[in-house]
Amino acid sequence: xTLKNLILIDTLCVQYHVEKSFFNSLNEIGLxxxxxxxxxxxxHENTIKSVEKMIRxxxxxxxxxxxxxxxxxxxxKIDQLNEELLSVKNRLGLYEEE
Amino acid sequence: xxxxxxxxxxxxxxxxxxxxxxxxxxxxxxxxxxDISPNDPQxxxxxxxxxxxxxxLSNSENxxxxxxxxxxxxxxxxxxxxxxxxQQNTRQQYSGGFSEGGYSDxxxxxxxxxxxxxxxxxxxxxxGEDxxxxxxxxxxxxxxxHKRTLTVNGxxxxxxIPAGVENGQVxxxxxxxxxxxxxxPNGDLHITFNIKNHSGFKLSNTNLYTTxxxxxxTALLGGTTIINSFTGQVKLTVKPETQxxxxxxxxxxxxxxxxxxxxxxxxFVTYHITMPTNLTSKEKELFTELSKxxxx
Numbered sequence: 001x002t003l004k005n006l007i008l009i010d011t012l013c014v015q016y017h018v019e020k021s022f023f024n025s026l027n028e029i030g031l032x033x034x035x036x037x038x039x040x041x042x043x044h045e046n047t048i049k050s051v052e053k054m055i056r057x058x059x060x061x062x063x064x065x066x067x068x069x070x071x072x073x074x075x076x077k078i079d080q081l082n083e084e085l086l087s088v089k090n091r092l093g094l095y096e097e098e
Numbered sequence: 099x100x101x102x103x104x105x106x107x108x109x110x111x112x113x114x115x116x117x118x119x120x121x122x123x124x125x126x127x128x129x130x131x132x133d134i135s136p137n138d139p140q141x142x143x144x145x146x147x148x149x150x151x152x153x154x155l156s157n158s159e160n161x162x163x164x165x166x167x168x169x170x171x172x173x174x175x176x177x178x179x180x181x182x183x184x185q186q187n188t189r190q191q192y193s194g195g196f197s198e199g200g201y202s203d204x205x206x207x208x209x210x211x212x213x214x215x216x217x218x219x220x221x222x223x224x225x226g227e228d229x230x231x232x233x234x235x236x237x238x239x240x241x242x243x244h245k246r247t248l249t250v251n252g253x254x255x256x257x258x259i260p261a262g263v264e265n266g267q268v269x270x271x272x273x274x275x276x277x278x279x280x281x282x283p284n285g286d287l288h289i290t291f292n293i294k295n296h297s298g299f300k301l302s303n304t305n306l307y308t309t310x311x312x313x314x315x316t317a318l319l320g321g322t323t324i325i326n327s328f329t330g331q332v333k334l335t336v337k338p339e340t341q342x343x344x345x346x347x348x349x350x351x352x353x354x355x356x357x358x359x360x361x362x363x364x365x366f367v368t369y370h371i372t373m374p375t376n377l378t379s380k381e382k383e384l385f386t387e388l389s390k391x392x393x394x
Binding site: 048049052053056057060061062071075086089090091093094 | 124127128131133134136225264265266295300301302307
């Protein structure tokens with residue numbers, strides 16, 4: 001894997017004022033995936049939006065890592081349910097009169 | 099400009115301690131934080147309100163000013179000037195991915211809005227707020243790929259809308275959301291398509307459904323009929339002895355498949371056979387004869 005699309009965790013620590021251990025803990029709990037290359041640690045740029053959300057939940061709502069995990073799982077379920085609901089609504093329209 | 103009761107917003111009494119205010123704020127923030135309630139404009143509004151209430155009530159100076167002049171904010175300017183230099187803004191603010199701002203007129207008039215600096219002044223870069231917009235289109239509009247120009251927050255965005263986009267589908271335009279905080283990247287713009295169907299066709303996935311009237315004689319003896327497809331009239335061959343409610347499939351005459359150029363669903367036509375009315379005596383006579391033939 002090349003360094004393209006990878007962001008150095010040290011940079012993120014400076015950027016977001018968080019400790020490296022925070023990223024390690026997120027990695028341990030399976031919320032992010034850390035890539036190691038030449039003794040440096042990176043995350044993929046696609047995960048940055050989620051990581052920012054995790055930092056906000058941690059800093060602003062004082063959620064611990066388990067809490068963040070629960071929130072992410074529930075939000076994922078809500079997204080799935082919303083998609084199913086939309087699909088069902090669209091199909092239901094087939095049987096409704098104009 | 100209406101007076102805003104910040105105590106009521108946080109659900110605390112006027113003599114609430116700072117600990118009680120903090121507790122009430124945290125409880126509400128956990129409920130309405132935009133990361134917890136995404137795509138919910140009501141929660142977003144509520145979050146702004148509780149944030150604003152906390153801005154005022156969690157700071158003793160501001161709370162004092164609010165308690166003294168809150169209902170008579172127009173006369174607070176003298177107080178404001180006298181105290182402006184002494185303000186130590188130790189407030190805590192939840193960003194929730196929001197940009198600075200979003201304060202009520204009441205708050206702006208009392209505390210000067212963005213002049214009331216503090217909070218996230220530590221230089222932490224945050225991505226800007228994601229914007230959510232809804233675009234109403236007709237089903238006919240999304241039959242073909244076309245371009246639209248939208249104005250979102252004063253910016254014109256030329257948008258290509260692919261054929262076959264579904265009702266409720268959301269597309270994301272990177273970087274067209276709120277500005278990043280302290281040099282952070284801009285948020286994204288999420289556009290939800292609200293597709294109204296006045297076409298007379300029902301749509302399910304990419305298949306279209308319609309009905310067509312068929313006269314008794316064509317249904318019995320067979321022949322041809324003209325039906326309206328989504329793109330124009332189509333001549334169909336009708337088999338003899340076609341029953342009422344018979345459904346025929348016109349392959350590839352349905353709706354375009356999203357982002358698969360040249361691929362279409364099917365059109366299903368259900369025949370409704372119409373009975374002749376106002377029969378002449380001759381017709382009655384012949385139908386009677388037919389009936390006898392059938393029963394013999």
